[in-house]
Amino acid sequence: MKAIILAAGRGSRMKNLTDECPKCLVELRGKALLEWQLEALRLAGINEIAIVTGYRRELLANWGLVEFHNARWAETNMVSSLTCAQEWLQSEPCIVSYSDIFYSPVAVQSLITCQASLAVTYDPNWLELWTQRFGDPLLDAETFRLTPENTLAEIGNKPKSVEEVQGQYMGLLYFTPRGWTEVLRIRAKLTSDQCDKMHMTGTLQKVIEANKISVLAIPYTTTWGEIDSAEDLLYSEGCFK
Numbered sequence: 596m597k598a599i600i601l602a603a604g605r606g607s608r609m610k611n612l613t614d615e616c617p618k619c620l621v622e623l624r625g626k627a628l629l630e631w632q633l634e635a636l637r638l639a640g641i642n643e644i645a646i647v648t649g650y651r652r653e654l655l656a657n658w659g660l661v662e663f664h665n666a667r668w669a670e671t672n673m674v675s676s677l678t679c680a681q682e683w684l685q686s687e688p689c690i691v692s693y694s695d696i697f698y699s700p701v702a703v704q705s706l707i708t709c710q711a712s713l714a715v716t717y718d719p720n721w722l723e724l725w726t727q728r729f730g731d732p733l734l735d736a737e738t739f740r741l742t743p744e745n746t747l748a749e750i751g752n753k754p755k756s757v758e759e760v761q762g763q764y765m766g767l768l769y770f771t772p773r774g775w776t777e778v779l780r781i782r783a784k785l786t787s788d789q790c791d792k793m794h795m796t797g798t799l800q801k802v803i804e805a806n807k808i809s810v811l812a813i814p815y816t817t818t819w820g821e822i823d824s825a826e827d828l829l830y831s832e833g834c835f836k
Contacts, residue, residue, distance in 0.1 A: 596707055597683050598641045600632055600660075602694035603649025603668035603676040608823055617651050619694035621822065623831055628822060629658065631697040639703035641690060645683060647676045673795045674778070684775040693766030697831070698819040706769035711811035713774030713802065715747070719814045721763030727830060736760050737796060739812075746809040751796030762812065764796060765819060777808050 606618030613621065619629040629646075636644055645661035649668025656662070663679040665671065673693070683689055690706055702716050717739060718724065725732035738759045740749040754760050770778075781801045782790050799810055820831040 596641055596688055596690065597643040597645065598636045598690040598692060598703075599663075599677070599680045599683060600629070600644065600646045600692050600694050601673055601676050602629070602655065603647050603665040603671075603679075604673075605650040605669075606695060606823075609825065612825060612828075613650075615651070616654055617649075617694070618822070620654060621828070623697060623822065623828060628695060628697060629655075632692055632694065633658075635698055635700045635703055636690065636692070638700035639707060641703065641707075645680055646694075647679050649676065667791075671791045672793060674782070674793050674798050675791055677795075678779075678782075681775065681779070684770055685772050688769065688771045691768040691770060693821075695822045696766045696819065697822075698765065698767060698815070699817045701817050702765070702767055702815045702819065705813045705815060706767065709769060709811055709813060711769065711774075712771045712808045713777070713799075714769040714811035714813055715799070716765050716767045716813050716815040717762035718765060718816070718819065719762045720816060721760065722757060724820075725763065728827065732757065732760075737764070739764055741812055744809070745812055745814075747799065747803055747812050749800065749803065750810075751794065751800045762814065765815065766795075766821065768795075774808060777802055777805070780807075781805060 602617055602619040606613045620627045647663045647665055648655050649665045665676045665679045706714055729735050736754055738749050738752040738754045739762045741761050742748045
């Protein structure tokens with residue numbers, strides 16, 4: 596199995612921390628976020644790893660990774676970056692990781708062993724983490740509702756209450772060629788502008804609505820975090836204590 600790390604964006608909410616480097620090279624506990632991701636992927640048994648570059652791609656050239664480049668990184672979102680790697684996605688199952696998160700090999704292994712066309716990991720204990728990060732957890736939360744079969748029923752909308760958030764999407768996914776083909780089928784019906792602006796959770800919601808395949812949701816309760824600001828870096832230091 597292969598893995599693709601999405602690292603095209605600058606991470607503007609990190610402010611001066613990404614003036615000179617992409618967000619994945621910001622350090623957490625003395626290691627770049629990219630190092631944390633590579634360690635988890637390799638410990639889970641994945642050694643063929645690609646990275647989708649954009650902003651400051653030259654700084655990612657010597658990491659020994661296959662490069663897919665999104666030349667339009669400043670005008671497009673995550674799914675457009677992922678299409679740059681569709682040569683891999685169309686040929687075999689792939690783990691897909693955001694580049695601003697950290698997690699353990701357990702999360703990766705849970706995806707590798709799943710029996711689904713498309714799957715995501717999620718944190719069912721999200722509320723404490725989001726309260727720590729934002730005070731009011733609904734400021735940044737999105738809906739995440741599950742079916743009795745533990746597949747996604749809804750994702751990515753603005754919640755009115757915490758009851759509409761049964762977990763936090765982490766930015767770690769699993770695509771089979773069948774799952775990726777469904778994404779391409781959906782994007783083929785959109786305008787170029789809509790494709791450019793489509794976020795990953797919005798794409799997953801369209802997959803749910805099309806009802807051709809299910810999106811498996813796998814609970815994960817071990818250490819993880821998302822680094823979206825300098826404050827997140829400070830908070831995430833405590834995750835390892």
